[in-house]
Amino acid sequence: HPVLEQLIAIRHRLSALKKDRDSYTKPETVLNLWNDTKAQIEKLSELRSENLWNSDSRNRVNDVLDDVMSLLSLFFMSIGRTRESPAVYAQLVTQYLDQLVEMGVYTEALLLPTEGRLKDIEEIINADAQRPDISEPIIKLIRRKLAKCKETLQALLANLHEVSEDLKPVQNELVELRRQLSILAGRAGGFSETEIQEIQKKLRKIDNRRVDGKFMAPDGSIPAGQALVVGLLEQLFEETHDLMASTDSISESLTPIADRLKEIKGQLERLSLTHRWTLRETDLYTFQLQLQEIEKLRVDGKFVDSEGKVPEGQTLLNFLLRACYRLMSKMLSESVPVAEALMPVYNQLSTVRRCLIEVTKWGAPDSGKSYIRNGRAGALSNSHNLSVRELYPYQMKLASIDNMRQNGTFYDEDGMIPEGQGVCVAILNECYDILHDLISKVEDEDNSNSDE
Incomplete structure (x- = not known):
């Protein structure tokens, strides 16, 4: 099958790119792979006519294509192009919703953020459907995955709406x-x-x-x-x-699965704490594959032992699986539209902003109110009277970040302009605004003190 061979070749190239941690992923490399994938999807669409995504015709081609689309999607996120159709493919985490259906426990508060995210994704897909460079088969493929998520979500919401206010x-x-x-x-x-x-x-x-x-x-x-x-x-x-x-020990046959899931959950928890600094979106693909392999061990929704019996410990495994999918879903939804090459700048600016907001809360003259409006310095508490000298480190840090720009633009090491300029410049300007407000308040206080 020529299409299958081409897709496998693309998957190999994507896997090699994922393993290369010595350099940032170049946008043109990702776009070339995306163009090659689009060509194969269009060929497949011609071959299969309208039955392209019919679940009855699922075979190895579909599975390899799903792998390719998932990886490409994560690469689009890593180059900061998060609001384009390819990037949303991996964010449509159908397994998380399936787990909620299976576990039967959810509230409206848990589902509303997912509903909001799906609406956002639908807008991205609808906008891309108008673009001449994205053909109908591509949009159909992503819409199909979106429809599956929406269908599951609607079923969950319908169940909730069945419950009266008294219950x-x-x-x-x-x-x-x-x-x-x-x-x-x-x-x-x-x-x-x-x-x-x-x-x-x-x-x-x-x-x-x-x-x-x-x-x-x-x-x-x-x-x-x-x-x-x-x-x-x-x-x-x-x-x-x-x-x-399971308190003493779960069934011996399930212990290796439980241990593996605990390990994956621990790794995901560590990543979720540090992911702004260390995570490449493509790292999540490895976890996705591992969880899929574990799910394939189930027979009729249950993990069985070598004799085909259903041993104690099912609940524990289901809880662990759901926790892993929830962590992955959360990290994908938090991805910012900033290319990997620009993430160090974004992280430094976010840290400076957070510090300045903290200083605004506790570190300068008091005028009776202590809060910030829209990230701008409002009045400040009187626990410590700041001096202009104490604000110098922030000025120097912002100046050093600002000096990385050439003609107002941040460039990567290859002289290319990475995605995320607007986000970084907006945070930089916000930091300057907060800092200038702080300095003027400190100077005003100094002047009023000297007048006294």
Whole structure:
């Protein structure tokens, strides 16, 4: 299959590029690979007619294409082109929503940011659909993935809307207990039987509120949404039972999977804390592949042992999987439209801005109000009277960053102009504004003191 061969070759080139950590990824390299991929998608579209993404015709070509699109998507993010169709492909993390469906525990507060992100992605795709350089098969491919996410999200929201206002407090209590269980299950040092028993006690209290198996409204009526809330309660009882069985040790056959998931979760947690400084978006692809491999071990949604039996410890693995997908989804949604070559500048400016805002909060003359409006220095608290001398380091740091520009533009080491100029210049200007406000306030205070 010529298309498959070409896609495999593109995947090899992308993998090699991902492993090269000695230099920043050049935008033209990514764009050349993207053009090659577009050509293959168009060929595939001609070959398969309208059945290009029919799930019945899924085969190795689809799987390799999905790999290629995921990697390309992450590369588009790493060169700062986050608001283009290829970049959104990896952000459509269908597995995270699938995990929510499977686990059955979510609130509107958890789903609303996802809904907002999907609307944003849809706008990006609609804008790109008008561009002459992006053909219909490409847009169809990305729209197909978006549609799957939207469909899952709508099903989740519809379930929530089934629950009447009278039942919402019970549902929220159960979701909070599930969150506590999730924290226990993911804890590196494990958890004790007593901790699980505490949650079981709370579940029994909630269960005791039922009358003839139903939760009642204050007026004695039976509110809508019983099936969902009672189902959630029963599921939590099952999960606490399963986790109790896992306190000493989970089934021997599942231990390697649990250990691997804990390791992945730990690595993702460390990355999520430091990712602005150390993460290449393409690093997430490796984790995605590892999680997919683990998911493939399931039979009918369950992890089984060598004899085909379903051992204790399913809940623990599901909690760990969901935590990994949630961390990946969070990091992808936080990606800023700044190319990798410009990230050191962006990080330094963000740090200076954060420091200046802190100084604004606590470090200068007081005029009775202490807050900042739109990042500009407002009045300041009186815990410490600043001097102009103490603001010199900030002036020097901003000047050194500003001096990296040539004719107002930041260049990379190859003399190219990386994405993210607007973002960096906006933060630089904001820092100057805050600094100038601080200096003028300090000088005004000095003048008023000398007048006295």
